[in-house]
């Protein structure tokens with residue numbers, strides 16, 4: 001059993017007190033945490049300079065009847081899901097795929113959320129980072145974190161949850177996709193949509209030397225400095241244009257990256 005105080009004592013060892021951080025978390029990975037996701041947010045608030053988490057909202061996505069080819073999208077098949085889409089609203093819950101912690105963060109009085117209708121981020125003391133997001137550059141906040149010598153914090157998750165690798169893929173020239181989102185003002189075209197992350201864990205040995213790892217309850221916690229991560233991802237994609245793609249035969253996004 002862990003209390004928020006146990007989490008604070010543990011996270012302090014990572015030395016991120018004055019650093020900007022992007023966090024990805026599995027609450028369940030810790031074992032029992034008294035106070036649940038709120039305790040994780042409290043501990044992050046105490047032990048980082050500022051932090052953001054993805055609070056993406058996939059249920060805003062709609063598929064047009066036609067669109068660009070090689071976009072990892074079956075336009076015809078996508079039509080059947082359109083009636084389930086909901087327009088983005090600022091208070092829309094983070095997708096359950098993100099886990100419980102971003103949703104807890106979103107409810108925090110000091111938390112601010114960016115306005116991208118699919119790929120929003122939510123953070124504390126991170127207004128200047130969040131405002132770098134535009135429709136054209138959904139990963140602008142990650143660019144800002146790199147420029148500020150920020151860190152990625154993986155709480156009980158591996159690099160398949162590490163959104164920053166998508167930004168490095170883009171910098172390496174990898175194909176990006178186009179998606180569409182419902183908003184209060186109609187449908188918005190969202191370029192710069194990332195590929196698949198299921199193959200990302202192969203980066204782990206390459207960044208191990210710069211990564212700080214601790215055990216907190218049952219969870220492995222990794223703090224990864226962003227700059228060397230970006231450099232390494234770009235290097236390996238330049239060397240092998242299929243690097244970090246997944247092996248699933250039915251993965252449309254990885255298939256279209258291979259084709260591009």
Ligand SMILES: [Zn+2]
Nearest residue numbers: 196246251254
């Ligand atoms: Zn894939």
